[in-house]
Amino acid sequence: MEQGFDEPIAMRAGVGGTVAVRLETFEGRRAVVARTASDRRRGALARKDGESLAEAARTAMRLRLPLVLELASSGADVSEGIDALHGWGGAAAAVATCSGVVPVVAVVTGPVVSGPALLLGLSDLVVMTSAAVAFVSGPSMVAAFTGIQIGLEALGGVAVHSGASGLCALVSDDPADAVAELLGFLPRHADEEPELLPTADPPDREVPELREVVPARGNASYDVRDVVRALADDAVVCELWGGWAPQLVTGWIRLGGRPVGVVANQPRSLAGTLDIAASQKAARFVRLCDAFNFPILTLVDTPGFLPGKDLEWRGMIRHGAELAFAYAEATVPRLCVILRKAFGGAYIVMDSRGLGNDLCLAWPGAEVAVMGAPGAVQILHRRAEGTARRRLEDDYTEQYLTPWPASERGLVDAVIDPADTRVALTATLASLATKRESLVGRKHDAGPL
Numbered sequence: 349m350e351q352g353f354d355e356p357i358a359m360r361a362g363v364g365g366t367v368a369v370r371l372e373t374f375e376g377r378r379a380v381v382a383r384t385a386s387d388r389r390r391g392a393l394a395r396k397d398g399e400s401l402a403e404a405a406r407t408a409m410r411l412r413l414p415l416v417l418e419l420a421s422s423g424a425d426v427s428e429g430i431d432a433l434h435g436w437g438g439a440a441a442a443v444a445t446c447s448g449v450v451p452v453v454a455v456v457t458g459p460v461v462s463g464p465a466l467l468l469g470l471s472d473l474v475v476m477t478s479a480a481v482a483f484v485s486g487p488s489m490v491a492a493f494t495g496i497q498i499g500l501e502a503l504g505g506v507a508v509h510s511g512a513s514g515l516c517a518l519v520s521d522d523p524a525d526a527v528a529e530l531l532g533f534l535p536r537h538a539d540e541e542p543e544l545l546p547t548a549d550p551p552d553r554e555v556p557e558l559r560e561v562v563p564a565r566g567n568a569s570y571d572v573r574d575v576v577r578a579l580a581d582d583a584v585v586c587e588l589w590g591g592w593a594p595q596l597v598t599g600w601i602r603l604g605g606r607p608v609g610v611v612a613n614q615p616r617s618l619a620g621t622l623d624i625a626a627s628q629k630a631a632r633f634v635r636l637c638d639a640f641n642f643p644i645l646t647l648v649d650t651p652g653f654l655p656g657k658d659l660e661w662r663g664m665i666r667h668g669a670e671l672a673f674a675y676a677e678a679t680v681p682r683l684c685v686i687l688r689k690a691f692g693g694a695y696i697v698m699d700s701r702g703l704g705n706d707l708c709l710a711w712p713g714a715e716v717a718v719m720g721a722p723g724a725v726q727i728l729h730r731r732a733e734g735t736a737r738r739r740l741e742d743d744y745t746e747q748y749l750t751p752w753p754a755s756e757r758g759l760v761d762a763v764i765d766p767a768d769t770r771v772a773l774t775a776t777l778a779s780l781a782t783k784r785e786s787l788v789g790r791k792h793d794a795g796p797l
Contacts, residue, residue, distance in 0.1 A: 398435020405442035420458030542607035551604035558766035593625035609637035612647035710751035
């Protein structure tokens with residue numbers, strides 16, 4: 349990996365603080381890098397450090413290059429008081445202006461605490477090492493306000509942020525390689541497309557192994573990553589947020605050399621149902637892909653939204669709408685493949701034809717319906733029992749739980765042999781390469797958050 353100083357950056361911010369800014373190259377990909385020196389006042393950010401971070405963001409915007417923030421900081425410099433707070437506030441404003449224009453990747457190599465930790469939340473992607481810790485309020489404050497004693501790792505360690513909080517997209521003890529992997533997929537800025545790379549993997553390669561990947565029993569699980577790897581060039585997948593909301597897989601692959609974002613239900617976890625975290629994870633990834641011109645491939649196998657009083661009270665409606673909104677707003681090419689179950693509202697928000705996808709394919713065993721047979725019979729024939737109920741369920745399955753009714757109505761473009769899936773997707777992506785949409789001028793959307 350080539351990484352090093354390329355050329356000086358004219359800095360208008362303060363110098364001599366804990367933040368150094370330079371132009372670096374990660375395996376041929378240039379980026380503006382702002383790095384804190386954690387051995388100086390434990391990385392505490394003075395006002396001039398905030399100004400340096402802000403200048404790094406403005407430089408990235410000016411050069412139209414990705415911004416990489418390598419952070420290890422004890423927070424705002426207490427000795428400076430309000431000036432230090434103002435400094436990182438200015439940095440936050442400058443980083444926010446990068447959103448959707450140039451990629452912002454944050455790397456956490458040690459503790460990042462207090463207000464500056466919010467810079468991680470402003471980043472598109474966060475890489476954390478095993479030594480990373482991040483939180484807004486530390487253990488002593490938690491104990492003072494709640495009476496709960498908790499350690500650093502339990503409060504904001506890498507296991508927390510790669511799983512429960514969803515902050516961390518990648519965990520790596522070689523963050524430079526992780527950044528190189530991410531920048532290898534991302535374009536330099538939003539006005540160019542992700543780079544099309546030559547590949548020795550034929551675009552017309554059949555994938556006969558996909559005929560066997562979905563079990564015959566409808567309630568049996570399988571690993572949807574097997575499907576993703578089979579479709580990807582050379583079986584290479586860059587999975588993001590792998591530990592967060594595991595019932596949904598998100599990541600980047602290449603199809604015929606073209607970078608593609610993948611959103612896939614994972615039957616191995618909660619049967620592939622959607623909950624709040626899964627909806628947020630997919631919506632965030634769809635918006636990231638749309639911002640930086642990645643076509644989106646959605647692989648559907650979901651029986652619906654996960655039911656529960658707690659989920660409803662915490663806002664399942666709002667967060668489920670985030671995913672529908674993200675897909676409906678996306679202007680990049682969007683391809684959908686229904687692998688098995690596609691039921692109810694979860695089917696709709698997983699980039700259904702109603703949300704405007706460009707291509708919808710289904711495998712022969714796909715079940716596209718409002719709900720499964722037992723639930724439908726319970727509603728339609730509440731009094732039926734025993735043999736009569738089983739016969740009604742069999743009739744419902746035969747009549748409705750197939751892809752053909754959706755295909756007849758134009759909601760599925762074609763029912764294909766699973767072995768032909770890669771061929772169909774690469775051909776469609778090639779034909780959609782010039783897709784462009786005229787966007788309505790507006791300040792910004794007011795979608796659900």
